Amino acid sequence: MNIKLRSGTPADAEICGKICYNAFKTISEAHGFPPDFPASEVAIGVLTSMLGNPNFYSVVAEIDGRIVGSNFLDERNRIAGVGPVTVDPAVQNRAIGRRLMDGVHERAASKNFDGVRLIQAGFHIRSLVLYAKLGYDVREHLACMQGQALNIAIEGHVVRPATDADLESCNRLCLGVHGHDRGGELQDAISRGTATVVEHDERITGYATVIGFFGHAVGETNKDLKALIGASKEFIGPGFLLPTRNGELFRWCLNKGLRVAQPMTLMSKGLYNEPAGAFMPSILY
Numbered sequence: 110m111n112i113k114l115r116s117g118t119p120a121d122a123e124i125c126g127k128i129c130y131n132a133f134k135t136i137s138e139a140h141g142f143p144p145d146f147p148a149s150e151v152a153i154g155v156l157t158s159m160l161g162n163p164n165f166y167s168v169v170a171e172i173d174g175r176i177v178g179s180n181f182l183d184e185r186n187r188i189a190g191v192g193p194v195t196v197d198p199a200v201q202n203r204a205i206g207r208r209l210m211d212g213v214h215e216r217a218a219s220k221n222f223d224g225v226r227l228i229q230a231g232f233h234i235r236s237l238v239l240y241a242k243l244g245y246d247v248r249e250h251l252a253c254m255q256g257q258a259l260n261i262a263i264e265g266h267v268v269r270p271a272t273d274a275d276l277e278s279c280n281r282l283c284l285g286v287h288g289h290d291r292g293g294e295l296q297d298a299i300s301r302g303t304a305t306v307v308e309h310d311e312r313i314t315g316y317a318t319v320i321g322f323f324g325h326a327v328g329e330t331n332k333d334l335k336a337l338i339g340a341s342k343e344f345i346g347p348g349f350l351l352p353t354r355n356g357e358l359f360r361w362c363l364n365k366g367l368r369v370a371q372p373m374t375l376m377s378k379g380l381y382n383e384p385a386g387a388f389m390p391s392i393l394y
């Protein structure tokens with residue numbers, strides 16, 4: 110089988126998006142879970158924006174000129190985010206996924222990223238094995254949480270929309286918790302108008318790019334994350350990703366009526382600092 114890799118272009122969005130939708134739908138339904146993307150148009154939309162964004166590197170796999178899969182590298186921060194990697198279900202388990210991972214790892218090495226991260230569907234043995242063999246370590250078990258907006262305020266923790274003027278404080282906070290900032294993503298989220306900050310004792314003690322699948326959040330304490338979750342009007346996409354090792358926050362969400370949609374795993378290769386605070390990763394890590 111002659112597999113060829115090339116860079117992706119916006120013209121690949123439709124075929125790659127359909128493959129992405131089918132790949133996730135097939136594996137999710139085989140395990141009794143709802144698909145990550147509710148319709149192929151949603152997957153096409155997400156890949157269209159990634160393929161058209163110069164901060165994302167993309168790689169497409171072809172067999173005899175036919176596209177069979179794609180993968181992405183989010184290059185907005187010092188730690189690069191890998192995925193979504195998807196292969197046409199008709200040709201899975203034939204090393205195409207491995208080649209697509211090699212493609213983004215070569216790119217990450219050439220750009221000297223400090224490390225790479227990804228979120229893995231916890232029930233999917235093949236991706237778990239593939240990533241482990243490629244050198245990724247399991248860092249956190251996650252629950253993808255979904256439910257009705259909580260409309261809860263946490264005393265002394267005021268949530269408001271984030272502005273450009275908050276960027277520096279938020280980046281400092283993220284650096285303190287993770288050892289690196291995620292300023293690229295935060296800047297995008299502020300421009301989109303989805304980012305929020307929480308203030309306590311007259312300073313910023315937490316922020317979220319969005320409380321949802323594609324957003325991350327950082328807080329000095331669980332109270333900061335509770336305030337951000339409690340103020341969110343909805344949980345965009347399949348849900349937000351909560352490290353279940355944070356038992357106190359996990360139980361708080363469960364006791365407020367939120368449900369676990371599916372288990373997921375945060376995996377990393379290269380630099381990883383044990384977080385020194387409360388956090389929630391995004392699906393892009």
Ligand SMILES: CC(C)(COP(=O)(O)OP(=O)(O)OC[C@H]1O[C@@H](n2cnc3c(N)ncnc32)[C@H](O)[C@@H]1OP(=O)(O)O)[C@@H](O)C(=O)NCCC(=O)NCCS
Nearest residue numbers: 132194195196201202203204205206207229230235236238
């Ligand atoms: C995950 C995915 C991209 C992997 O691509 P792929 O082409 O199917 O996988 P590969 O053949 O490259 O690698 C699979 C590896 O798992 C191994 N494997 C599969 N099942 C296994 C098992 N039960 N135990 C041990 N190893 C297993 C295979 O032997 C292979 O390892 P090898 O390369 O050393 O032989 C693809 O299956 C896919 O699109 N899945 C659905 C979407 C998805 O979940 N994407 C990832 C998001 S986290």
